[in-house]
Amino acid sequence: MKSSGRRxxxxxxxxxxxxxxxxxxxxxxxxxxxGDKEEEEEEEDE
Incomplete structure (x- = not known):
């Protein structure tokens, strides 16, 4: 049951x-x- 909720x-x-x-x-x-995903992540880090 728990795993179901997690899913x-x-x-x-x-x-x-x-x-x-x-x-x-x-x-x-x-x-x-x-594909500027890396830049996006860096922005979030700051």
């Missing part, structure tokens, strides 16, 4: 991640092509 959490996380990716892709298609 739901992961699923939700993945869904949110996909939604964010789609939103970012629509807002700035440059990012998907350029």
């Amino acid at each position: 739901e959490q992961v699923r939700r996380k993945r869904k949110v991640r996909k939604e964010v990716k789609d939103r970012e892709g629509r807002e700035r298609p440059d990012r998907e092509k350029g």
Whole structure:
């Protein structure tokens, strides 16, 4: 039962991640092509 709840959490996380990716892709298609994922992570670190 517990693992089932955990699986739901992961699923939700993945869904949110996909939604964010789609939103970012629509807002700035440059990012998907350029692949500036590293820069994005650095910005979050700061």
